[in-house]
Amino acid sequence: MSKNGMNLSAVPIGESVQIRTLKGGHHYLSRLASLGFTPGAKLKVVQNYGHGPIIVTLRDTRVALGRGEASKILVDRLE
Amino acid sequence: MPTSSSSLPELKNRGAEVLAGEVTLTVALAGQPNVGKSTVFNLLTGLSQHVGNWPGKTVEQKTGVYRFNGTTIHLVDLPGTYSLTANSAEEVIARDYIIQQRPDVVVVLVNAASLERNLYLVAEIVPLPTKVVVGLNMVDVAAHEGMNIEPQVLEAALGVPVVPMVASKNRGVQQLIETVDQLARGEIPYQPSIPEIRADHRQVLDGIHRLVADCVPELYPSEWIALKLLEGDDEITTLMREQCLPADRWEQIHEILMAHEDAVLAIASGRYDWVGRMIRAAVTRPRAGQITFTERLDRWATHPLWGLLILATILGIVFWLTFAIGTPLQELLDIYVVGNLAAVATNWLAAAPAWLQSLVVDGAIAGAGTVITFLPILVIFFAVLALLEDMGYMARAAYVMDRFMHLMGLHGKSFLPLFLGFGCNVPAVMGSRIIDSRRARLLTILLAPLVPCAARMAVIVFIAPIFFGRAATFVAWGLIAVTLVVLATVGVLINKWILKGERAAFIMELPLYHRPNLRTIGIQVWQNSAEFLKKAGSLILVMSVVIWALSTLPQGDIHTSYLASVGKALAPLGALMGLDWEMMVALLSSVVAKENSIATLGILFGSAEGGGLEASLAGVLTPAAALAFLVVQMLFIPCIATVAAIRQETKSWGWTAFSVVLSLLLSLTGGILTYQLVTALG
Numbered sequence: 158m159s160k161n162g163m164n165l166s167a168v169p170i171g172e173s174v175q176i177r178t179l180k181g182g183h184h185y186l187s188r189l190a191s192l193g194f195t196p197g198a199k200l201k202v203v204q205n206y207g208h209g210p211i212i213v214t215l216r217d218t219r220v221a222l223g224r225g226e227a228s229k230i231l232v233d234r235l236e
Numbered sequence: 237m238p239t240s241s242s243s244l245p246e247l248k249n250r251g252a253e254v255l256a257g258e259v260t261l262t263v264a265l266a267g268q269p270n271v272g273k274s275t276v277f278n279l280l281t282g283l284s285q286h287v288g289n290w291p292g293k294t295v296e297q298k299t300g301v302y303r304f305n306g307t308t309i310h311l312v313d314l315p316g317t318y319s320l321t322a323n324s325a326e327e328v329i330a331r332d333y334i335i336q337q338r339p340d341v342v343v344v345l346v347n348a349a350s351l352e353r354n355l356y357l358v359a360e361i362v363p364l365p366t367k368v369v370v371g372l373n374m375v376d377v378a379a380h381e382g383m384n385i386e387p388q389v390l391e392a393a394l395g396v397p398v399v400p401m402v403a404s405k406n407r408g409v410q411q412l413i414e415t416v417d418q419l420a421r422g423e424i425p426y427q428p429s430i431p432e433i434r435a436d437h438r439q440v441l442d443g444i445h446r447l448v449a450d451c452v453p454e455l456y457p458s459e460w461i462a463l464k465l466l467e468g469d470d471e472i473t474t475l476m477r478e479q480c481l482p483a484d485r486w487e488q489i490h491e492i493l494m495a496h497e498d499a500v501l502a503i504a505s506g507r508y509d510w511v512g513r514m515i516r517a518a519v520t521r522p523r524a525g526q527i528t529f530t531e532r533l534d535r536w537a538t539h540p541l542w543g544l545l546i547l548a549t550i551l552g553i554v555f556w557l558t559f560a561i562g563t564p565l566q567e568l569l570d571i572y573v574v575g576n577l578a579a580v581a582t583n584w585l586a587a588a589p590a591w592l593q594s595l596v597v598d599g600a601i602a603g604a605g606t607v608i609t610f611l612p613i614l615v616i617f618f619a620v621l622a623l624l625e626d627m628g629y630m631a632r633a634a635y636v637m638d639r640f641m642h643l644m645g646l647h648g649k650s651f652l653p654l655f656l657g658f659g660c661n662v663p664a665v666m667g668s669r670i671i672d673s674r675r676a677r678l679l680t681i682l683l684a685p686l687v688p689c690a691a692r693m694a695v696i697v698f699i700a701p702i703f704f705g706r707a708a709t710f711v712a713w714g715l716i717a718v719t720l721v722v723l724a725t726v727g728v729l730i731n732k733w734i735l736k737g738e739r740a741a742f743i744m745e746l747p748l749y750h751r752p753n754l755r756t757i758g759i760q761v762w763q764n765s766a767e768f769l770k771k772a773g774s775l776i777l778v779m780s781v782v783i784w785a786l787s788t789l790p791q792g793d794i795h796t797s798y799l800a801s802v803g804k805a806l807a808p809l810g811a812l813m814g815l816d817w818e819m820m821v822a823l824l825s826s827v828v829a830k831e832n833s834i835a836t837l838g839i840l841f842g843s844a845e846g847g848g849l850e851a852s853l854a855g856v857l858t859p860a861a862a863l864a865f866l867v868v869q870m871l872f873i874p875c876i877a878t879v880a881a882i883r884q885e886t887k888s889w890g891w892t893a894f895s896v897v898l899s900l901l902l903s904l905t906g907g908i909l910t911y912q913l914v915t916a917l918g
Binding site for chain 2 (some may be wrong): 183185186187193197206216221222223
């Protein structure tokens with residue numbers, strides 16, 4: 158696992174990462190949490206074209222999230 | 237399937253002993269979105285369900301009754317939510333209901349194919365003071381995805397009854413009800429495993445619990461209150477601070493909370509740790525790494541280019557359906573149902589005074605006609621919306637459109653309803669209910685009437701060629717473009733100045749694609765149509781009669797009617813746009829239905845025949861005035877049916893009035909600007 162975390166929005170297609178931290182207010186954090194985004198959760202980026210929203214899979218679910226939202230999620234590379 | 241009516245005779249046959257043992261249970265149905273909750277609810281209650289609103293809220297409430305072996309079950313469908321934090325009205329409704337109304341059993345439906353995330357809601361519900369049954373739905377999909385789940389093991393781990401089911405094939409639903417019945421009667425032991433907060437925050441939680449334990453409001457469990465405070469839950473925080481806790485006690489708690497603002501993640505992590513233990517126990521084979529059908533389809537459906545093309549194709553088919561099936565049906569209904577009704581009424585009222593005849597035929601029946609002829613198009617749109625939603629495609633459409641809707645502070649989900657507005661604004665307004673956030677829904681409703689509908693296009697197609705000859709096509713496209721620019725601008729402005737507040741974060745589940753359930757779609761279409769007929773229908777009828785009265789009274793002639801007086805009073809305003817009073821009356825009459833302005837002009841200029849009217853119009857209007865007229869027509873007050881739909885969906889006369897005044901101001905400003913600019917430029 159790399160020492161430097163990166164923004165989820167910068168993770169290329171097909172890569173698996175683990176969530177380190179999430180930034181944002183209570184509302185935003187609890188919405189993210191209810192869809193499975195918590196520190197330690199593993200996810201895989203399914204779609205990321207460098208612009209527009211991205212798609213990830215985590216906890217048996219496909220989730221679409223906006224680029225702005227994704228950039229508030231700090232992740233570490235797996236493997 | 238026994239429904240309330242079919243099981244009645246059975247009850248009578250069994251005689252007194254069954255009646256003596258009869259039990260009435262209240263059962264709430266909870267679940268995250270996309271778990272097949274409405275399928276289960278529809279299976280159990282059929283068409284006997286009651287659709288209303290949650291008290292004091294604009295969220296739909298469905299209830300129904302199911303009878304079984306002498307047990308009467310009152311089923312309450314809780315809103316589909318991912319969690320029970322006070323993030324939305326739906327979540328507050330769901331948990332308030334469970335805590336305050338104390339249903340005998342809460343059935344939490346989970347989607348076996350996304351078990352991990354679905355159990356999160358179970359983790360939120362088991363600490364509440366109620367008994368829970370987990371309905372493990374879509375086990376067939378999970379198996380297809382390569383997962384192997386053992387329901388008995390899950391049941392043992394959860395300490396809560398688990399019933400495997402495939403609701404779309406009506407498998408396991410009977411079992412679910414039997415389990416609910418046995419659990420309520422205390423025939424099944426109930427010892428749920430309760431999730432705990434992540435270890436590093438346990439002491440903090442205990443500290444808060446000690447501070448609140450003797451001050452919690454009645455019915456609320458004190459541990460839960462402490463947890464919600466630590467989670468930063470707005471509703472519970474306000475409740476405790478303002479109604480329950482002494483000021484000094486609140487100060488102490490507040491200090492702890494400020495020092496642990498990240499606790500929300502510790503609590504969520506604690507729940508997922510609990511979920512993880514359940515999953516490790518019960519899922520003997522996790523989802524294989526194979527590429528699934530959904531993944532393959534999504535490569536196209538969510539692609540930035542192909543996704544847009546697929547969406548465009550689907551929308552093309554929808555409009556083709558509307559015009560190929562809806563419009564002819566509309567005409568048939570108009571001729572046979574409305575026409576015959578009018579003929580019968582005329583016959584009947586032959587001896588009655590002329591005004592009464594006119595009231596019934598031109599007022600009431602014409603109004604009812606508007607309602608009836610709207611139905612085919614509405615049914616088609618409702619069916620398409622329900623079908624796309626049920627198949628799981630709707631989330632993809634929202635995904636590919638999100639970039640564009642973003643600019644107006646809207647989500648991708650607003651795109652589809654707004655787009656339907658090109659056919660007719662009524663389904664656009666009603667379709668807005670697929671949007672989760674109340675703010676985005678309201679904004680969509682306010683923008684929907686600005687989408688140029690087919691009826692307005694018909695007016696353009698009639699008038700533009702008279703004045704602009706070959707350039708008519710460009711004028712028509714130009715008008716559409718201008719309208720859409722106005723729509724976008726209004727969207728940006730309302731978003732910025734009126735409906736302030738954060739655009740809700742764009743986080744959306746992309747459910748697995750699956751075969752549509754015709755029963756679910758059918759019931760939804762039926763309910764939406766029935767609701768339109770009942771609520772909007774009566775309003776349309778009343779407004780039609782009022783407009784009829786204005787255009788007929790006092791002498792039975794539109795030239796001398798109140799409407800004409802209003803038109804004449806508005807003449808100075810019309811002069812700014814180069815329009816005389818007849819044109820103003822035509823605009824006013826378009827409020828009944830947009831295409832009416834042509835018919836009204838026909839009557840006013842005494843030349844209902846097409847060619848004659850065209851010549852008269854060319855005589856009274858300059859091209860600049862004609863253009864101004866078309867601009868006003870495009871942006872004018874929405875038709876009665878749309879206004880009724882806005883009222884029905886917003887449940888607020890205030891927002892309805894806002895929408896009417898907004899379009900009035902926009903259209904007049906647009907008309908005056910157009911006329912003055914075009915005249916000035918020559």
